[in-house]
Amino acid sequence: MDCGNARSMESDNQIQLRLQTIPRDQHNVSRRDISPNALRVLYRLREGGFDAFLVGGAVRDLLIGGHPKDFDVATNATPEEVKGLFRNCRLIGRRFRLAHVVYGREIIEVATFRANTDDGSGDRELHEGGRLLRDNVYGTIEDDAVRRDFTANALYYAIEDFSVRDYVGGFEDVRNRLMRLIGDPETRYREDPVRMLRAVRLAAKLDFEIEPATAAPIPVLAPLLRESAPARLFEECLKLFLSGNAVKSFLGLERHGLLPALLPETAAALKSNRSGALRNMVLEGLKNTDARVANDEPVSPAFLFALLLWPAYCRALMALQAQGMHTAEAQRRAADRVTVHQLETIALPRRFSLPMQEIWLLQSRFSLRQRKRVFRTLAHPRFRAAFDFLGLRLTASDEHAEDVAFWREAQANPGDAVAIAELETERAAQADDEEPRKRRRRRRKPATSQE
Structure with a gap:
């Protein structure tokens, strides 16, 4: 030298x-x-x-x-x-x-x-x-x-x-x-x-x-x-998470105290989630993102931010439901609230924020299996992204395993899936019809002995 x-x-x-x-x-x-x-x-x-x-x-x-x-x-x-x-x-x-x-x-x-x-x-x-x-x-x-x-x-x-x-x-x-x-x-x-x-x-x-x-x-x-500038932070987020090093970047943000500044409501939600299930889900999603980048497969910023802000959405949704708000209304309000608050830091364009919200709101449809709903959900332009997101949620909770299995079958064999859904719906309706009769029988007074 x-x-x-x-x-x-x-x-x-x-x-x-x-x-x-x-x-x-x-x-x-x-x-x-x-x-x-x-x-x-x-x-x-x-x-x-x-x-x-x-x-x-x-x-x-x-x-x-x-x-x-x-x-x-x-x-x-x-x-x-x-x-x-x-x-x-x-x-x-x-x-x-x-x-x-x-x-x-x-x-x-x-x-x-x-x-x-x-x-x-x-x-x-x-x-x-x-x-x-x-x-x-x-x-x-x-x-x-x-x-x-x-x-x-x-x-x-x-x-x-x-x-x-x-x-x-x-x-x-x-x-x-x-x-x-x-x-x-x-x-x-x-x-x-x-x-x-x-x-x-x-x-x-x-x-x-x-x-x-x-x-x-x-x-x-x-x-x-x-x-x-929020627009500059949006671009920096894409570099952080869509360059093939998303997991390491996220861990680095946590380690150096930057996550609360960049994603404040997500950081608060992760801190309050004692089981760590939401953090596990985020890390699994980022791991999948890194794999897609490594394989030259496309990754949508809408899906990325749906993942990064999901803990914040869950926390906002629980707070609104605790106030007695109807579930569907609470879901819409939570999605809007999280999006608006995040925009104060990161300028997330509407072409990404709207699909992000659709991915969230579709999650509640996966438990609804009536014939018309199944076909409408399968036809939704955001179905595939929302289904992939549902699969990620298994990382946080295995309660979604049945839904994942059903909708996987629905994509492969829509007719069979709808038939199963109709059978399940019919059984549920019969159970609902039988329940009042059981209650009425329990109310009858026992017959007296005629000996």
């Missing part, structure tokens, strides 16, 4: 920078594993007289033997200069001005080196609480390394000599499988509270540990998430 070019410098927030250049024979990043389009962008920028590096998650993932899907580039060219080099480029973003170089379905994201401090010439805006609203202050590669969130994401691959450049100790942290924030953790979380979720998500994805000093402030600062 070459430290001959090492330089030490100290930024305004006391971050020590020391350049370490890791030569090609001491790392495993190869151009064969890098997107050809990313290489085109890198070489074109170099030919245009600019510095350009593969940076961030792609370098990190390649170092641990992964296969990145996205390849990002960092450069000293401004977004406008990048656009001048590529006809297939568009500029996006207000908070972070970026250049997207488009090759069919693949987008190579190109970001200009950003500085961590503004001398007044840039475009930066801070919220009163320290949250970063806009950050378009350009600087050097050293400035850019300091500005990045985690040391593992501040690694730069140089195409001119195939080396990896490390300014903040990220190479060693990747080798030790550690997520470590650059700079003071509390300050960095206050700049962007979503970094707390990113720490958990990346640790789950990479099978890393969150470094103790990076983890320590999270439970205290977790309420800051409510200051984040």
Whole structure:
């Protein structure tokens, strides 16, 4: 590892920078594993007289033997200069001005080196609480390394000599499988509270540990998430739970005190469910989600949130029924109440929240087996998702086993299932008819003896 070019410098927030250049024979990043389009962008920028590096998650993932899907580039060219080099480029973003170089379905994201401090010439805006609203202050590669969130994401691959450049100790942290924030953790979380979720998500994805000093402030600062844009938190939830690491992500949210901030009513319901049955159901559902992602099978956000918010729905439903509300009305009110309250934190679009509620409300229909109801339920557009959800409920309670068996048969042989349902209905009706007669017979006075 070459430290001959090492330089030490100290930024305004006391971050020590020391350049370490890791030569090609001491790392495993190869151009064969890098997107050809990313290489085109890198070489074109170099030919245009600019510095350009593969940076961030792609370098990190390649170092641990992964296969990145996205390849990002960092450069000293401004977004406008990048656009001048590529006809297939568009500029996006207000908070972070970026250049997207488009090759069919693949987008190579190109970001200009950003500085961590503004001398007044840039475009930066801070919220009163320290949250970063806009950050378009350009600087050097050293400035850019300091500005990045985690040391593992501040690694730069140089195409001119195939080396990896490390300014903040990220190479060693990747080798030790550690997520470590650059700079003071509390300050960095206050700049962007979503970094707390990113720490958990990346640790789950990479099978890393969150470094103790990076983890320590999270439970205290977790309420800051409510200051984040609900739409952004929705997107972060999809990354947390639909990337194949849902179980690890959920456990990480619990471990670091983030679940009450992200899913407050679910966290309260799980805490009050002493048997742990609801938590077991959620974990089983997330396990199934991970399996579907691993098999390249689709997973609906509506089903995901139906699962994540089910404990909250159950708790709200019980509270309304305890007040004497009719069951059907209580179910509708509980679904609406949970959805509205969750929207205060996560902007769940109606195209997902409405199917989520339908999955919940269909659960009560599975115990109704009259002929017309069976066919109506089977024809419901949300039947399959609701039935899969019913199967998950077996994790929490085996009282649904009979319903699961019936509706499984109903899908395979609707006629037979309806015949069974009609027979059961007829027997129930006969039992109801016989019950009053039994009661009347019991009321008769015993006959007196005529001896």
